[in-house]
Amino acid sequence: DAGVIQSPRHEVTEMGQEVTLRCKPISGHNSLFWYRQTMMRGLELLIYFNNNVPIDDSGMPEDRFSAKMPNASFSTLKIQPSEPRDSAVYFCASSLGRSLYNEQFFGPGTRLTVL
């Protein structure tokens, strides 16, 4: 199994530009999570989906952030317009909702730098 796949691994952009992060969950998993990791705030859940439907987006910082999951094998996290304070590592994770532990498997993350 390829695991959770994220792209790009690194992204450097200028303030005001649109940024799109991509995630492919593990095949067969029905839950997908987007996290942000910073030194100041640690790991924060931004949003998660069950069966492609957004369930909890209370962690999305503001309207500049949006996430979609058009099908079971693909999700995007978009920031428009980007700001320097969005610089962080963004992780995608997936899980099989009906398993006992419902453990989450993480992708390698995307390191975003906004200049």
Next chain:
Amino acid sequence: AQTVTQSQPEMSVQEAETVTLSCTYDTSESDYYLFWYKQPPSRQMILVIRQEAYKQQNATENRFSVNFQKAAKSFSLKISDSQLGDAAMYFCAYRSGGAQKLVFGQGTRLTINP
């Protein structure tokens, strides 16, 4: 809301020795799950060990074991025979039984001295 606290920002241990990382959590629920994740310099989050709240027996995975004290709301991770490859950030995480959201602690950076 549930919170997870890791009171040791950094720990170090000599190679081949044993180290224990602390984690406490705050919850009013009886049904929940606890996890330890490892994040090496590659930044990949790797699940190390997991524990169900209603299981009294402490979970063990090879050199990794936990000391789960439900009444004290404590979930420490013990690493035996430490190896250089164990050097990483370690995160404790909590999940309610009926939810999917993980709540993470702040992390502990573990250094292994050769």
